[in-house]
Amino acid sequence: MKSVSLIGNNIDVSEDIQYIGTFRLEGEKINVGLVEEENLILKSSSDPDNRVLVKKRGFSCNYRDKTLILNYDNQIKSLGDKGEYTFSYIGSEFVGEVIGIGKNITNLKIGDRVVANASYPSYSADYIAGLPSNHASRRIDDFKENKLIKIPNILSDEIASSFVIAAFTGYSMIRKVVKENAKVLVTAAKSNTSLAVINALRNFPVEVYAMTSSSKNNDMLYEQGVKQVFVIDHNLNDYLEDENIIKFIREKGFFDAVIDPLFDVHLGRVIKLMNYDAKYVTCGLYNQFSNFSETNFKEHGTLNEIIKLAMIKNISIIGNCIGLKEDFDLALHHFERGKFNILIDKIFSIGQEADFFDFTYNFKERLGKVVYLYEN
Missing domain, CATH: 3.90.180.10 (Medium-chain alcohol dehydrogenases, catalytic domain)
Structure with missing residues (x-):
């Protein structure tokens, strides 16, 4: 399954890396593509009984991701200069669908739509605080159950990709x-x-x-x-x-x-x-x-x-770094009652990857979130 990725200068090195386009960020030329990988399965997880397999339906980037894009791209290009061809997923918010659960999972089921539980800080030994990933564009990913929040149908994919x-x-x-x-x-x-x-x-x-x-x-x-x-x-x-x-x-x-x-x-x-x-x-x-x-x-x-x-x-x-689950719950409560919303400026999809990043970071008149939706 293909994932939106930063590909450095690895344009013609592999059939698994499909170059889509280029955008500029702080003067740097950033190449973007779709990378084909074998689908992740729970058995390959380090703790398959306690993990949830998620297929992303959409994702978005935030201001903090700009630094990550620049650093990841620099690392990819440096490795490429040494003959090591790699790529990187990117993004901090996503909406996904549960497609597999370990035997110890109790609160989620296959078919549930989920977003990240980014609650921070942590007051529990078994909960890792903050965003669960800087690689939200990875199409298939696995998480601990307590790092996911089931969402209601009233949250569309584009809103959910920008809500957390x-x-x-x-x-x-x-x-x-x-x-x-x-x-x-x-x-x-x-x-x-x-x-x-x-x-x-x-x-x-x-x-x-x-x-x-x-x-x-x-x-x-x-x-x-x-x-x-x-x-x-x-x-x-x-x-x-x-x-x-x-x-x-x-x-x-x-x-x-x-x-x-x-x-x-x-x-x-x-x-x-x-x-x-x-x-x-x-x-x-x-x-x-x-x-x-x-x-x-x-x-x-x-x-x-x-x-x-x-x-x-x-x-x-x-x-203030992120917030608590109670903050998310109040926001969702207000959203369900029409008292809170996320302004979406534009939505992109397959074939528009470079435009998605360009619009996210370089369009000064942008007003609201920019979202990338996979074809589901």
């Missing part, structure tokens, strides 16, 4: 900082994480504000319940140089909570917009691939300045 990070991470950050009647500022408002957070915040008694560097598609943010969108020039040394920010603070005061997916872009400047006893939470950083980047990245605000202001104003700075 938004549910775990988005709802975890909301849980950590949101209180009743808070003024909540969401930065990088058109990133996938922030779009999910803004959509989810409709279920909480708060006022939602958004920050973005683009003036396009802001009507959509207002439709999601955002009270005001701040279009910011990210070259500003201080967000208090923005007239709309100054006017807002004079009229309505500082923000009680900030949800920020990219702390190295915003924290040093957005902390100046926060109230006493406010809470700031972040789940990631922008500058993850400096070894490959063609542009110089500039951070704003020193650690000394940030911590000093946090101390003076009793601001809590909170790190």
Whole structure:
């Protein structure tokens, strides 16, 4: 069965590697293909009685996968230079169908549709925390039962392929900082994480504000319940140089909570917009691939300045990695009742692999998740 893979320069080395196309990432030329392998079977697993065999129906990539793509591609090309021809699967979210179960599996059956249980951190010796794989594009894969979540039919394949990070991470950050009647500022408002957070915040008694560097598609943010969108020039040394920010603070005061997916872009400047006893939470950083980047990245605000202001104003700075199963469950509960959704921009399928990656990472006007669906 064929799996979407990064193939380096291995275009004509094997009948099992079908070259599809090329896209560019941070100036690097990335070749993509479909790789034919023998189907994985449970008997080949290290613990076949306790594993679940899953056939992927779809997958998607996140910002963190960009670094992995660049590193995996570099490794594949280096091995190719030594005469070792290999490839790599890629992706962090998937939806799949159970096609085999070990004899000790109790809560899943053949035919169930599943997504990853990414719950983090772990408080159990037999549960490995976080995403179960960085190779979501692998068509046939096996997992421990506790790393999978059965999903209802109401979750389509395209939504399910994009649901896990938004549910775990988005709802975890909301849980950590949101209180009743808070003024909540969401930065990088058109990133996938922030779009999910803004959509989810409709279920909480708060006022939602958004920050973005683009003036396009802001009507959509207002439709999601955002009270005001701040279009910011990210070259500003201080967000208090923005007239709309100054006017807002004079009229309505500082923000009680900030949800920020990219702390190295915003924290040093957005902390100046926060109230006493406010809470700031972040789940990631922008500058993850400096070894490959063609542009110089500039951070704003020193650690000394940030911590000093946090101390003076009793601001809590909170790190967030993924979330708990209860966060996923609440997101699913809201989705089933039409109170939460994942915005999908575009869906790709067989023969469109290079376009899928190109659109995911290089299309600046993208608004929502990009999904790849296998033919089922």
